[in-house]
Amino acid sequence: MTAMTPVPYRVTERREETRDTATLVLRPCGEPIPPVRPGQFTMMYAYGVGEAPISVSRTGAVMEQTVRDVGAVSRALAGSGPGRMIGVRGPYGVGWGVEDAVGRDLVFAGGGIGLAPLRPAILYALRRRASYGAITVLIGARTPADLIYRAEFDGWRERGARVEVTVDRAGDGWRGNVGLITSLVSLACADPPNATAFICGPEVMMRFTAEALEARGLTDVRISLERNMRCGVGWCGHCQLGPRLVCRDGPVVAYRDVAPELLVKER
Amino acid sequence: MAWILDGVAGLHAALVESGYTVIGPTVRDRAIVLAELGSADDLPYGWGVTLEPGGYRIRRRADSAAFAHSAGPQSWKPFLHPPRVKLWDARRTDDGFEIREEREEPPRYAFLGVRPCDLRAIGILDRVLTGDRYRDDSYAARRDGIFIIVVNCTEPGETCFCVSMGTGPGADSGYDLALTEFAGEGRFLVDVGSDAGADMLARIEHRAADPVTETRARAEVDAAAGRMGREMPADGLRELMAGSLEAARWDDVARRCLTCGNCTMVCPTCYCTTVEDVTDLTGDHAERWQRWDSCFDLDFSHLPGGSVRTSTKSRYRQWLTHKLGTWHDQFGSSGCVGCGRCIVWCPVGIDLTEEVAALRQEREDSDE
Ligand SMILES: Cc1cc2nc3c(=O)[nH]c(=O)nc-3n(C[C@H](O)[C@H](O)[C@H](O)COP(=O)(O)OP(=O)(O)OC[C@H]3O[C@@H](n4cnc5c(N)ncnc54)[C@H](O)[C@@H]3O)c2cc1C
Ligand code: SF4
Ligand code: SF4
Ligand code: FES
Numbered sequence A: 001m002t003a004m005t006p007v008p009y010r011v012t013e014r015r016e017e018t019r020d021t022a023t024l025v026l027r028p029c030g031e032p033i034p035p036v037r038p039g040q041f042t043m044m045y046a047y048g049v050g051e052a053p054i055s056v057s058r059t060g061a062v063m064e065q066t067v068r069d070v071g072a073v074s075r076a077l078a079g080s081g082p083g084r085m086i087g088v089r090g091p092y093g094v095g096w097g098v099e100d101a102v103g104r105d106l107v108f109a110g111g112g113i114g115l116a117p118l119r120p121a122i123l124y125a126l127r128r129r130a131s132y133g134a135i136t137v138l139i140g141a142r143t144p145a146d147l148i149y150r151a152e153f154d155g156w157r158e159r160g161a162r163v164e165v166t167v168d169r170a171g172d173g174w175r176g177n178v179g180l181i182t183s184l185v186s187l188a189c190a191d192p193p194n195a196t197a198f199i200c201g202p203e204v205m206m207r208f209t210a211e212a213l214e215a216r217g218l219t220d221v222r223i224s225l226e227r228n229m230r231c232g233v234g235w236c237g238h239c240q241l242g243p244r245l246v247c248r249d250g251p252v253v254a255y256r257d258v259a260p261e262l263l264v265k266e267r
Numbered sequence B: 001m002a003w004i005l006d007g008v009a010g011l012h013a014a015l016v017e018s019g020y021t022v023i024g025p026t027v028r029d030r031a032i033v034l035a036e037l038g039s040a041d042d043l044p045y046g047w048g049v050t051l052e053p054g055g056y057r058i059r060r061r062a063d064s065a066a067f068a069h070s071a072g073p074q075s076w077k078p079f080l081h082p083p084r085v086k087l088w089d090a091r092r093t094d095d096g097f098e099i100r101e102e103r104e105e106p107p108r109y110a111f112l113g114v115r116p117c118d119l120r121a122i123g124i125l126d127r128v129l130t131g132d133r134y135r136d137d138s139y140a141a142r143r144d145g146i147f148i149i150v151v152n153c154t155e156p157g158e159t160c161f162c163v164s165m166g167t168g169p170g171a172d173s174g175y176d177l178a179l180t181e182f183a184g185e186g187r188f189l190v191d192v193g194s195d196a197g198a199d200m201l202a203r204i205e206h207r208a209a210d211p212v213t214e215t216r217a218r219a220e221v222d223a224a225a226g227r228m229g230r231e232m233p234a235d236g237l238r239e240l241m242a243g244s245l246e247a248a249r250w251d252d253v254a255r256r257c258l259t260c261g262n263c264t265m266v267c268p269t270c271y272c273t274t275v276e277d278v279t280d281l282t283g284d285h286a287e288r289w290q291r292w293d294s295c296f297d298l299d300f301s302h303l304p305g306g307s308v309r310t311s312t313k314s315r316y317r318q319w320l321t322h323k324l325g326t327w328h329d330q331f332g333s334s335g336c337v338g339c340g341r342c343i344v345w346c347p348v349g350i351d352l353t354e355e356v357a358a359l360r361q362e363r364e365d366s367d368e
Helices: A071-079 A112-127 A150-160 A183-188 A203-215 A255-263 B011-015 B117-130 B137-143 B195-202 B211-225 B237-243 B249-255 B262-266 B313-329 B352-367
Strands: A005-020 A023-029 A041-046 A048-056 A061-069 A085-092 A105-111 A135-141 A162-167 A197-200 A220-224 A253-254 B003-004 B021-028 B031-036 B045-054 B055-060 B084-093 B096-100 B110-112 B147-151 B175-180 B187-192 B273-279 B285-292
Touching: A005 B096, A023 A071, A023 A085, A023 A150, A041 A061, A041 A071, A048 A071, A048 A112, A048 B273, A061 A071, A061 A112, A085 B096, A105 A112, A105 A183, A105 A203, A112 A135, A135 A150, A135 A183, A150 A162, A162 A183, A183 A203, A197 A203, A203 A220, A203 A255, A220 A255, A253 A255, B011 B021, B011 B110, B011 B195, B031 B055, B110 B117, B117 B137, B117 B147, B117 B313, B147 B187, B147 B195, B175 B211, B187 B195, B187 B211, B187 B273, B237 B313, B237 B352, B249 B313, B249 B352, B313 B352
Parallel strands: A105 A135, A105 A197, A135 A162, A197 A220, B021 B110, B110 B147, B147 B175
Antiparallel strands: A005 A023, A005 A085, A023 A061, A041 A048, A041 A085, A048 A061, A220 A253, B003 B187, B021 B031, B045 B055, B084 B096, B084 B285, B175 B187, B273 B285
16 A cells, blocks of 8 residues: 555544534544554545545544535535545654653644644643643634634643633623734743743744744744645645645744744745 | 677667667657657667757757767656556445555666766655655656666757756766767767676677777766856855845746746656546546646645745745755755756746856845
């Protein structure tokens, strides 16, 4: 079997997160793909439609992936109900490296669907709660209806995370924060030099959040990049960002290292 | 130890007898292309080329040399990394789908007449497609066991700059046999580069080269180094690319570039591909194809929110800075071998050596 051949998985459960986003619970039909580390992604295949890079949103025996419908492939994937077979290749990319941040304070910042790749890292740290310092999760979405994993936030709090949520536009009955996710950065209860931050969301959100965290004294800030990907394995050339092939050298990168490239327009 | 061959007809015949499909240069539609050679007679004896930015013409030579022409419109890339490759077939089943990989046995190629620059380009493709964690098995299957006959350059073209890129005009390894042609004499000096090369040579008539002849052949190749049509000093090129992302010259080249992607198609190292999924009308059958793609295509950097590189400027910059700069970061070498094809086949005659010189000048001016 070549690296370009999807491995069959079956959707065993589909949870609707928002109007356009669903989490698929996946079981391998035969041999599974190798173990996945938090922050890695797979190339998910919808029969006859095509493939898209999608982060793994829960690692371990039961794999989950959360897909937002933005086009042909993601629509077919997000709409896959229980019993549907889909293809998966991977896992690809370097993960968040939360495994190596033992003993440190952790700050997670997720904007919109960007919370999906962070979720397995959050769950990983909460399963080993005693191994980490303060854990803060900052979550931003356009409206309350766009929040994914909303039913899980209280559980994360109970297990020892501070979870702060903000929306750009509040709807009826929203009593939480309103404003950009950067406004939550001051709540990151971290001991800055001893903290590691993990950020995923739209590129501008990542830049502003990373800059704000650095301004607070954090030096270890990691972001997860999005680029067009047609192979995931370093052959197609689509995921170029300066010296990096994002599928191979990312998607998680040290913000400091890519900051200059991100400032160059249309790099 | 070097040898002499009186012509390559015997070599061609021995290759065919050994089961190789022999690919080499031949004249077709007023260009010297690479195609299967039915016999050594198909070689472009007596043809040369005249090259310029945006221009290619074949011309009659005064002698009957077979390899006195520089890079043509194709490189060896299409044979190793074809423009379209089917990756797999899938068929709908009761409970989902079933994927079947199709593996055709690739032909056993012998490449006759590989230029040293193009030999290096093959090495670069090897590194990109098989040198990392994931190996492109379909490339590897085509590449494995290719018999490579280099022909050292004694007739560089107007757009050649292999000397600057350190890839020619002579090859010193990576081949089975290397020939140096004595233009018009019908004789070749032969160097053996592998056991397979030695075995092949043993099957054909050849004789030991006398020192005078050998020295003359080496001198011809050395002299070619002094007749390059172009130069592009490699020194500091990588840093120049990294430091020129905001240069004004990109706006200048963007006014000329048509983003047609010809340069990427003819380049022997441009390897980018995309995948296409096709289904039949019933949806019972699906296929995935891989095909060449170009960083000049607007959709190349497509993201749901819009392409990353929409301007011509950003796409030309991506191509040049990758080729000459970030290729080093990603694959440990330059992505350019100095073959000059992108200069010749650009419809508006954009010459990367000129663009680089202008970027250098801009850099120097701003440092003052
Ligand atoms: C590392 C990584 C992790 C990701 N993780 C997630 C995740 O967990 N969840 C999630 O929802 N999203 C994730 N994404 C984003 C996701 O990959 C995109 O939303 C998805 O690829 C969109 O594909 P699409 O075909 O549905 O939409 P689009 O590609 O936006 O589709 C729009 C239209 O454009 C066409 N099109 C697509 N690509 C091309 C192209 N190259 N050239 C020409 N036309 C094209 C499509 O056929 C479609 O008709 C991730 C992306 C990356 C890089
Ligand atoms: S960039 Fe141009 S000169 Fe360099 S290898 Fe490619 S086609 Fe040849
Ligand atoms: S540089 Fe020339 S060949 Fe390349 S895309 Fe631009 S116009 Fe086409
Ligand atoms: S996605 Fe193909 S090289 Fe990175």
